[in-house]
Amino acid sequence: MISGYTALYGLVAHPAHHSLSPMIHNLGFKQHQIDARYLVFDSQAQPQNIATAIRTLGVAGVNLSMPYKQSLVPLMDELMPAAQLVGAINTVALQSGKLVGTNTDGDGFWRALQKRYPNLASQQIVMLGAGGAGLAIIEAAARYGVATIQVFKRQNPTYVAVEQRLVTIANHHSMSIVLHDYADEQALQHALITADCVINATNLGMVNTPGLPMAAPLIRQIAPTCLVTDLIYAPRQTAFLQLAAQSGHSTQNGLGMLIEQAALSFQFWTGRVLQTDPIYHALMKEF
Template identity: 35%
Template sequence: MKKLFGVLGNPIGHSMSPVMHNDLFSFYNIDAHYLPFQVKEEDLQAAVKGLKAIGVGGFNITVPHKSDIIPFLDEVDELAASIGAVNTVVNEGGRLVGYNTDGPGFLKGLQGYFPTLVGKRILVIGAGGAARAIYYTLAKEKPCKVDIANRTIATASKLSEDCPYSISSRILSLKEAEENVGEYDLIIQTTMIGMSPKIDEQPLQLNNVNKQALVCDIIYNPLETKFLQAAIIKGATIQNGIEMFVFQGALAFEKWTGFFPDVQRMRDNVLKQLGGKTC
């Protein structure tokens, strides 16, 4: 009997996950199918109960349900619980267990540039859900520091204070981060600033960026945001959001199937889906 997987969100029509995961199921001859489910906030509990009742193999969670789903799961792993958000659910013997592969997915995408983050100086721009997942994950890797720059200082302070892992951090205004941007080895833009259709915006200037730095933007539409274009002009190395998206999906696939998939195939598939629609 074909195993069911899927993704819950609202809206959900834009999701590239079904094509990506169904291609993997076909490629590995796995008798399974992945479907998108548009679920309203008030229907989330009923949707989770229904998926559990029919024996779903697992599913992803996207906005706006990543935090709200937690009370409806049987168990949540330590990292996801500390972040306060779940993006991957696995049916483990009839129990729905929640994980967060966003931060670990981002970390895996860095390995080609930084085999280790020990001693690295890192700046995270933004203090929303994505920033939280990335910040908590990086905090466990023993970097020298992970500073947070955000428009609202109180929000960034709370993110740092809530982190259960020991990490040196400064909370900066965007102006302060702009002035000190040259001191970082890794800069991570986690906000939606610069995403299509508002492609002419960027969170801060990179005039003083270190040419040896890696500048990341978790946005992948457009593939090169104005922020990344500014980094290129200054001679820095860049990475867009495709790596995080692909690796978080690969980690979810591994939790469902027991093996890690062909990431290059996933990356090529995503780029094919985006073809010509990146701005």
């Protein structure tokens, strides 16, 4: 039942209506008997207008996706440490009239990975792409025992800025992060041979962006014991994961990350711990 005291949360993104976040969070509110609802706001408004709307309407918290993860950063009154290092936010809370931004993507990814593969030794990582979610995973990696990350990114206008941010993250966590040009197939092949985990953080493989994040023959160069992961969860198994599975690799899609990052957002907003197993089973049953 919605009352005059029902708290409002939501996702601000474009496109947004395909998102599973409303189901996850509304199940969470039901789980903890919290008088709140989570909606989708499919918006192309200017970032300043989004920030103003959150304050003016008293929206208790929002998640952010494209195109707002980076553009709303300068409009926050406070940034949590991980968000400062990454330069991107996916979660905003309205606290005493102030907008507080954080990023739960990175810890969400590693929590999901450890949940399914608790004995996985992920010291050597190959990261394909370095957008907002990819950078968040890189920043969080040190907290989960990762020693070295080899990042492959296209030579585009953001390359130098990403390189500088990776240096900052590496220095902060005292870890090794090496950035390569995505076109350097020799470097990629060498990195794949010794990797414990390969992460596709590009959009190649999504329903509207078919394709592979690397040439098919390179997938066979991945170390046999290496886990192959994809941040994409629709489709549930991308062409990349299909080829990796055919080569005998263990694989994981992005659904676990989606749920675990949502649980961390939920806790950031409410202080309550979300039980994720029932939500995972509900999503699998629904879809």
